[in-house]
Amino acid sequence: MKLISLALVVLLGGLFMAATADFPDWGDPASPASVHVSPRYIEKTMEETSVPNIVTAVLADYRGYDTMFETAVVFTAGVACFLLLRRRDPRPGPERIYRHQATGVIVEMRHKPAKEPAGEVFARIDDDWVPHDLIIMNVCRLLIPFIQLFGLYVIAHGHHSPGGGFQGGVILGASIILLALSWDLRTAMGRLSEAATGLMSAVGVFIYAGVGAMCLAMGSNFLDYEALGPLMFVDPVHARSLGIFFVELGVGLAVMATMVLIYKNLASEGRLDQGL
Amino acid sequence: MDWVVTVMLALGLVFFTGAAVGILRFPDFYSRLHPAGKMDTLGSFLMLAALALQELSHFTLDNVLVAVKIMLIVVFYFIASPTATHAIVDAGLRAGQGAWHKPPGERP
Numbered sequence: 001m002k003l004i005s006l007a008l009v010v011l012l013g014g015l016f017m018a019a020t021a022d023f024p025d026w027g028d029p030a031s032p033a034s035v036h037v038s039p040r041y042i043e044k045t046m047e048e049t050s051v052p053n054i055v056t057a058v059l060a061d062y063r064g065y066d067t068m069f070e071t072a073v074v075f076t077a078g079v080a081c082f083l084l085l086r087r088r089d090p091r092p093g094p095e096r097i098y099r100h101q102a103t104g105v106i107v108e109m110r111h112k113p114a115k116e117p118a119g120e121v122f123a124r125i126d127d128d129w130v131p132h133d134l135i136i137m138n139v140c141r142l143l144i145p146f147i148q149l150f151g152l153y154v155i156a157h158g159h160h161s162p163g164g165g166f167q168g169g170v171i172l173g174a175s176i177i178l179l180a181l182s183w184d185l186r187t188a189m190g191r192l193s194e195a196a197t198g199l200m201s202a203v204g205v206f207i208y209a210g211v212g213a214m215c216l217a218m219g220s221n222f223l224d225y226e227a228l229g230p231l232m233f234v235d236p237v238h239a240r241s242l243g244i245f246f247v248e249l250g251v252g253l254a255v256m257a258t259m260v261l262i263y264k265n266l267a268s269e270g271r272l273d274q275g276l
Numbered sequence: 277m278d279w280v281v282t283v284m285l286a287l288g289l290v291f292f293t294g295a296a297v298g299i300l301r302f303p304d305f306y307s308r309l310h311p312a313g314k315m316d317t318l319g320s321f322l323m324l325a326a327l328a329l330q331e332l333s334h335f336t337l338d339n340v341l342v343a344v345k346i347m348l349i350v351v352f353y354f355i356a357s358p359t360a361t362h363a364i365v366d367a368g369l370r371a372g373q374g375a376w377h378k379p380p381g382e383r384p
Contacts, residue, residue, distance in 0.1 A: 133362075135362055136362065136363050136366070137357060139356070140359075142355070143355060146348070146352065216371060
């Protein structure tokens, strides 16, 4: 069996190497990609979409259908992680652990208390790894708003500089994950609950597909943003730019929520009750 | 202005080189974090400030904007980098990583 796989790998690898020799050279101006498609984008993007960043225009407009399903793939990954990892059975060991804030004494409870104790006297902690560091907690609390502001900037400024929905969504998701790392999972869950992440990742894809369907309803092709011009009271060229912005918002939402969803399930073994 | 920029860039390089040598040469986890945390911070401050000064040498609104953005990076780096080093040391201590001691009988 191993010999067969080795032979297969060598054969296919050899075929692959032989095939790459026929590729055009890197940056070859006479290669097919540089002759037909690229000049068209480079020359026409500005007048057709008024978006200076050609990459964004190609990603979200000329090839918007492709990107819609990329967003759907992100959403599907989140759903798959949820279905594989999420579990309802209770964790073995004590039900709740609290730290008395003034003395540092740890209290274990076998059963769920009828009423949560006041947070400033007893703070709930995890049972295995309890980072409780004032410097890290407060510096992260200070930095997270700026990280989120930068994430929004990356989403909204994708027209003019490197960026867009995927990158900005990852930055936003990372800010929530940083909150979970520096405080704990429950704090992050308090900011963005499980239902919210699930809903937001679906709504992100829905916004993207909805913008496309709206174009269809306005009597044009799917994801042909020009048709949205009359709805937004702008000329067709600006409608393209704004349409790109809307689908980028959807992408950002979906990516952020999916990242947080996957992280929560991985960090807490699917129980979402404790973890970093 | 060019001279100031050049000197700051060179000084930044010196600090980065020191950090790299320190990470390679220091004996254990905690002492290696010392050059990584301190000299990287100072080195990147010098280099980024030099870049901001270089931008300001042609004084237009766009360049000032770029310089302000670069200095913002410095501000956030100054907050985040020492905190990250602190977090790594904290994690090492909690995970039970011991500190290095000089072997007995060795000459200083």
